[in-house]
Amino acid sequence: MLFRLPEIDDADGRVLAGLERLRADLRHQVAEPRRWLGQLRRSLIAGAIRGSNTIEGFTVGVADAEAAAAGEEMPTPHDRQTRDAIAGYTDALTYVQQAARFEVFSYHPMLLSVLHFTMLRSELERSPGRYRLGPIWVAGSPDNPPVYTGPDAALLPDLVEELCGWLQNGDLDAPAVVRAAMAHLNLVSIHPWRDGNGRMSRCLHTLVLARELILAPEFSSIEEWLGSSPYNTAMYYAALGEAQGGSYQPDRDAHGWVRFCLRAHHLQAQTVERRLETAREIWRVLADQVAAAGLGERAVAALYAATRPDGVRRVTYARDEGLTRDQAVRDLQGLKKAGLIEEVGHGRTQRYLAVGPAAQAERSVRNEHAGRPLRDPYGSP
Known part of the structure; x- marks a missing residue:
């Protein structure tokens, strides 16, 4: 069982309409040939790379993230784990950008495993691409109880299969940004892997939007906004915690989570504008x-x-x-x-x-x- 799409109320509808107006304006602006657009695109890709990894504790500067986005060596020395995390996420996001216009594409558990392997390929001891074999929990701090406990490992194959089936065929008439938010929530709640679940869920969020051709992925992602400040990251975790309730409870109402994502997308679109x-x-x-x-x-x-x-x-x-x-x-x-x-x-x-x-x-x-x-x-x- 997955989290179900919540009812969209009038306030959500107004935000969705406003977001579409912003995106229509952005589509018009990026359609015009501007020589500075290439550098802006790279800056936005770098922001997504930097933001999503900052949430996980892999912090690099703007110049380092832009170098990674450009396929260059980061100018600042970093430890191997940070370098590998940035490189892996950059490669996964590059795939997402290209997948936006793949003629042959489908959501499948193997797709998610390959993306996960791409992100964590340098840490083979963490079994990248393979489902975890035991229990998992997210700890708020070493001195406190877990803030979230994932479902039993035996349930993972069926849950991921159900999620991919929903991505392929479920609720296709819902706004793409709402479907992306629900894909994010469901994957991070299933927590299929030993590590990298947050990064994968944010990447899937961007992939869903990319496949809907909302805008180029670098203009649609909220990864930068989520990791752009400790305040935004704290709100992100709070919204997740409220939706999840501490354990895998997909019968809970996800309206607050969707509203959080709609707000984040609107603010990110204003920032891009x-x-x-x-x-x-x-x-x-x-x-x-x-x-x-x-x-x-x-x-x-x-x-x-x-x-x-x-x-x-x-x-x-x-x-x-x-x-x-x-x-x-x-x-x-x-x-x-x-x-x-x-x-x-x-x-x-x-x-x-x-x-x-x-x-x-x-x-x-x-x-x-x-x-x-x-x-x-x-x-x-």
Whole structure:
């Protein structure tokens, strides 16, 4: 037995309608060719990687997550377990992005096992991809009783099979975001594996939305929002705890959980909308500075990338823009000579950071947009 879809009330309906309006606007904006969209997409993918792993205690900086999303080595040294967790989740999320448009696709227990193996492949001692063989519980802290106890291991094959059958054929007329929330709740409550259940459940949430083509997965995920602050993470665990009731009780009402997810999606969509507006304005200001310096329009992409937390590497810029090594070097040296970027590091760590008027303009635009509070879709404080 699985958690059933709850009744959607009028307040939920208004939030769903508002979320659809936000997404329609985002679809329109991302459909227009904008050279900064590629970098924004990578930033959003990095946010999902960083957010979901932060919840599990694997914390990396923005620059590290963006490097992982770009397929590059993280600039900051980390222990092996953290590096492996980030790499595994990045690979799983890459699959989700591609699976959005697979012509042949079905939800199957083997799909979930493969995704789980992808995430935890470096920890074979944890049996990635294999169901746990014994009991499991989630401990709030070593000094307190478990906050959640999963179902008996003997029930796992049937429960996962039922979940995949529901994903394939159940409640198909329900809003996709509601189905994604219920897939998340059911998988994390079944807790089929020894480890990685939370990451897998958040990844499945994103996969359900990706398959419905709500938007590109990087624009639809709430993984970044869930892990973006201790407050958000605490609310996430509280919503899960309220729905689960401490053990596997699928007859409990999941309305509070669905409402939590709808609110999170709405807030994440507002955040993405703000980033689009911010990116557009930053690009415009930097384009004026590049033109005033007498440089070609192509260099705007390099200068925009240099405003990111870890700046821009020559190889990344060349790859993103389809340039030769000499073209990339020429653009970067021109920006450096104009006093818009500076070079830091050497060899593998060498990168370029925005300075002077470029850095000032980026900070000014970002601070202006960040000063506006987000709207709570349910109107609560």
